[in-house]
Amino acid sequence: MINTTFRFTARTLITGLVLGATAALVQAETYPTRPVTMVIPFPAGGVTDTLGRATALQLGEVLGTNVVVTNKQGGAGTIGMAQIAKSRPDGYTVAVVPAAPLVNQPNLRRLPYDADSFDYICQLFSSPLVLATKPDSPFKTLNEVVEYARENPGALSYGSPGPGTLPHLAMEQLLDVLDLQLRHVPFTGDGPGVTALMGGHVDLYMATGTVVSDKELPAVAAFADSRIERLPELATATEQGYALNADLWGGLIAPKGLADEHKARLAEACHTVAGSDAYRVQLKSLGTDVAYRDAEAFQAYVSKVSAANAKLIDKLGLAQ
Amino acid sequence: MKKLTDLWIGAGVLPIAALLYVTGLPKTDAMETSIAMNPAWYPWLLLVLAMLCGLGLMVSALLRRAGPSEGAAGITAGVRPGRMVAGLLAICLYVAGFWFVGYWVATLLFIPALSWGLGHRKPAEVALVTLIVTSLVWLVFTRLLLIPLRDWPF
Amino acid sequence: MDSLMTALMMLATPAALMAVTGGTLFGILVGALPGLGSVLGITVILPFTYMLDQTTSIALLLGTYCGSVYGGSISAILINTPGTPQSAATVLDGYPMARSGRPALALGWATVASTFGGLLACGVLIVAAPALARFGLRFGPIEYFALGLFALSCIVSVARESLLKGVLAGLFGLFLATVGQDPVTGAMRFDYGFFELSAGVSLVPLLVGLFAVSEVLWRIAGPAEPGGASIMKAGFELPSLAELRLRFWLMVKSALIGTGIGTLPGIGATAASLVSYADAKRTSPRRDNFGRGEPDGIVASESANNAVTAGALVPTLSLGVPGDPVTAVMLGALTIQNITPGPRLFSENGDLVTYLFLALIAVNLAMFVLGALLAPAFSRLLKLPEPLLMASVVVLVTVGTYSVNSSAFDLGIVLVAGLVGFVLRWLAFPLAPVVIGFVLSPMIEGSLRQGMILTGDNIWAFGASPIAAVLFLLTGLFLLWPLYGWWRGRQRSGASAHPVSGD
Structure with missing residues (x-):
């Protein structure tokens, strides 16, 4: 605690000293004023990583700043998630994550984070x-x-x-x-x-x-509501009499406690990205589709699936 | 002397392996679940094999006492543990410095310090190399590879 | 023929040739920096490929990939640090050779072997990619387990002085890899409440600590060398033709081992080069010089790890299944370029496949030329006075490790692994088996338990697979071989009075 306070003070002090006269100018500028870091809790090159990088590119364009991707892999995504959860909620750390480390892993074992440790910005994709x-x-x-x-x-x-x-x-x-x-x-x-x-x-x-x-x-x-575009011959489970859906989905999150204006700016940017044709095409080539949900709906969906999976995990005895 | 070292190594392996087995594994129903579903089975096998090797080292060291010493592995002669501790400490300090005060400060202090400590004390050369190495590494990582290093203030 | 001409035209554009050269150059640099590996190199390149066309992107990616694998050998030879994990085996003879005053020649051997291995594997890829990929599919969990055991048996041949210590070091490596989440049930093992340990020990910090940091400590505190360091001849020196001829078949064999292992998804170049090294040590007529700067060791490792680059492209291109983590990134990059690797690529996109092969050949040639040009620059590093060189190595490996995962925990692993490496050397344990065990352990455990699930917990059913049966048999033979040698030795010195002279 002391450490954080000290660091914060030191940072403010030095920023003040260095920027001197321009400090006021910087304050007046709108967020974001410097590059945003995007954490991806999976190794470079995987599906999540490629998705994240495509998102970072688009998001950077909309926000008018660089979005720098850092991979923080390990533990089925949990290592990276833990880092995101404890990052400063200053709007300069965001993350593109798939749902599993949000809705499954916290139910499987004790982790230093849970689904409530994050601010949800928007859901982006689903396949x-x-x-x-x-x-x-x-x-x-x-x-x-x-x-x-x-x-x-x-x-x-x-x-x-x-x-x-x-x-x-x-x-x-x-x-x-x-x-x-x-x-x-x-x-x-x-x-x-x-x-x-x-x-x-x-x-x-x-x-x-x-x-x-x-x-x-x-x-x-x-396992979808309607037939999949690239597999038009394949009947859905519902058509065959089993009303079941399943998909891989995920979106943009940030550490909990974002300032309202930062969150609003990010949510707006996220919406723009999800609506852009370039993004749609890029995701399509990666074999997934844009599936937008706004912050509230995304968070609600995460809680809903998390609760359902917790029950399932409990019933099957999968928890450690 | 050499044979005794192997004896000690062997004797050391046994309790370490046993301790790891007892403390580090999830409490499953021991050997009751199938091998496939038991997370403790494979580490258990490795640790038992390690203990067997430890025993083997002890036995062969004891047997070898009677025989000729050629071929005995034993220990590398002439290691200076004091210097090792000092060296390790210096490296630890650098890594800690890198983390807490950032790349520039830590590196600019560490290179001359280690060089000095190891007996290379030509100020001009040391200063020049320190500057070149520090800035070259920084340029390659931050400018070419676009990987931010830890710069103070964070 | 038509397709070949089209492909040649695609390659003969300035943009493509520049991408070949630039990519290779960048790859060599990334590979030579300890910690940064092929995956990171490709990831840095990736955003650029979004803006480039197909042919230029492919050339750039292949160049970075092959260049980085070769680049790892430079730091392996010069500063005892595998620049990429793939060069772990190159350290074992490359560094002693450099220390004995022949760094230029060691770099020469690595360059020749890398280029040769890469080109030979290219040839195999061109002739037999789809067939090889189909064969690779016959490897399921049971076959992978047998292969893992077979590869592991090579620890016996790299254990130098004491077989028991070699095996113990191997077990240590196997054990280290079990730290973290169990691959089948997800249960935690040996994490002792440290959250970061739940992800296990990463290969890069382990290697960097085990080799580089322990070497720095060893130079600080190891036995004083008589007469100090020998004079280093910086530069680049190709081996003589006679020497090359002597090792030609070794190069071929190592390249084939690399291609073969590369073809099977999920094993990787690190294991390939270690296995190839161990095999050379088992069979080479100069096996007694291994570990003391024998060119055979460099050749076996470098020819194999560069062959893996082409080998890993076999399943990537013909099945759409990446052969290793690097080709996984490349797969993503190709998909973004609207190239869909898979069964249809060869039939529908023949020109592009031919172009890819040609680009791969061009990259390997560029690697040779650039290697020869860059090696003297890199080896100038050795002219630094030793204390300054040691300090720079510490800086490089710290920054390199940090850059992979921005993790303080990884830096801690580097330090601990450095200490462990030092102690292991002190107690005369070989380091190579630790790495072999660590690299193979996840595959051995995972495939064993997957196999047990499939056979219903019946280990004897593993023998029903012909591929696995052959591999089990070979493993048994290789394990018994040293015993046979020991028995022969005893027969010969039978008259000798001493009862035990094992190891």
Whole structure:
């Protein structure tokens, strides 16, 4: 505490000394006056990172400043999230995050943050999940999978990008609703996981639509309200009689306690980014879609999913 | 002497491995769950193997006492632990300095200090190299790679 | 032929050639800076590719990728610090060679081997990419486990003086990698309440501490060297033709090991070069010189790690599945350029694929020329008086480690790993097995437990996979080999009076 106060005082002092006469001028300028740091809690090069970088580029243009990306990886996103939570809420630290470290991880184990440690700015993206099968799979519809699994409990296996990830929990929820038993094989990320599916080492895999269309994998159902544009042949789960949705989603957040004018400025910029054609095109090439929710709706959705997943995690005994 | 070192290393491995096993793992139902679902199984295997190696080191060290000393691994001779502690301390101070007072201050102090401590004391050369290295590294990281370093004030 | 001409025309533009040179140059620099690796290099380049066209972007990315892998060898040789994890094995003989007064020649060997490995792997990629990718798909958890064990068995050959100490060092590395979240259940292991430890120990700070910081400490406090440091001949010196001919097949073999491992997603160049190094040590007629500056060691490591670059492109391009973290970033970059790697790329975008191969060849050639030009500049570093050089190394590795994750915890790991490295040297433990164990451990544990899930906890079912069975058999043979040698040795010196002379 003393440390922070001291640092804050020192910073103010020195800023004052250095800027001297121009200080008043700087104060008068509108936020942001210097580059904004964007933390991405996943390693460079992953889907989240590429998404984040595309967002940073657009956001920088709208805000009229540089948005510098820093990757802070580890612990399924939790290390980076913890850092964001304890950053200064001065509007110069923001983060693009997927939902899993917000709605799943805090329910799985004790973490130095929870869903309430952040100010929500806006949801930006969402891509529906698709249940893919191995290349020579006999299953053509979700029903066939369900029937087979019901007759042979524990015979089928499904892969996921890791324990506690969104696809893992989506699949567990499906199995819970349908009262099925499948073996869960966790991989470290979609790369190894999808490769194992392509090689036929696991039977099923929850992935985004792009993974399925680019790699020409067969699939049995899309967990979305309507059919996915890049897979028009694929029937949704609802059409097949199972009213279930699942997607990978996320958005822009900041440490809790932003000043109102900063939050308003960021929310406005976020809205502009989400509406821009360039952003839409870039996200499309990454296999995801723009899905905008404003600050309030985003926060409400996070709480809703977090509560639902907490129940599921509890029921399945996944918590550590 | 050399053989005794291996004996001590072996003897040291046993309690460390045991301690790690007891303290560091989640409390699962020991060996009851399947290998696949038991997070403690694989570390347990490694630690048991390490203990076996420790025992092996002790046994071979004891056996070797009777035999010729050639081929015994033992310990590197001539290490000066005092200097090691001083060196490590200097490096720790630099890293701490880098974190708390920033890159410039820490680096401009550290290079001459270590050089001085190690007996290289030509002021002009030291000053020149310090300046060149410090600014070159800073330029490469912040200007070419666009990675901000810790600059004071934060 | 038509496609080749089109591709050549694409490459022969000033923009593409400049991107090849610029990318490679940038890559070498990033690689040579300790801590910064290929992933970071590509990430820095990434925003530029948003503004460039397809061909220029590809050249720039490939240049950065290959250049950074090669660049890592420069700091490995000159300051005992693997500039990138991929060069961890290069340290083992490159640095002793430089210390013995031949840094120019060591850099020469690394450059020749890197270029050769890169080009040979290119050749393999051109001829057999789709077939190799299909073969790679046959590797599931069970096969990966067998492969991991096989690679691990090479610890036996890098344990120099005492087999037990080598194995113990390997176990230490394997163990270190278990710190943090369990890959199957997500449970915490050995985190002792430190939140940062829940993410585990990262490879870069571990390597930097283990090699660079411990080397600085060793020079400060290690045994005083008689006569002081020898005079360094800075510059760049190519090995003689006779020497090259002697090691030609080693280069080929190492490149094939690298290509093979690169083709399989998820293993990576660090493991590839260590395995190749260990294999060379097992089979080379000059194996007794290993660890003392034997060119074979540099050749085995560098030929393999640069071959991985082309190898890792095999699954990336033909399946759309990245072969390692670097190609994962490249995959993202290509997608943004509207190139969709995957089964259709080869059939629908033949020209572009040919162009990519040509660019890869051009990059490897540029690497050779730039390496020869830059090496003297880098080796000038060694002319610094030792205390100043040591201080600069500390500054470089601190800044380099910080820049990866902006993490104080990582800096702490560097310090602890430095101390551990020093103590291990003091107690005459080899360092290489620690790294081998650390790199392979996640794959071995993960695939073992995934395999157990698939077979219903029946380890014997692993033998049903032909690939795994062959690998298990080879592992057994390699493990028994030293025992056989030891037995032979005993038979020969049978008349000798001393009962035990093991190790």
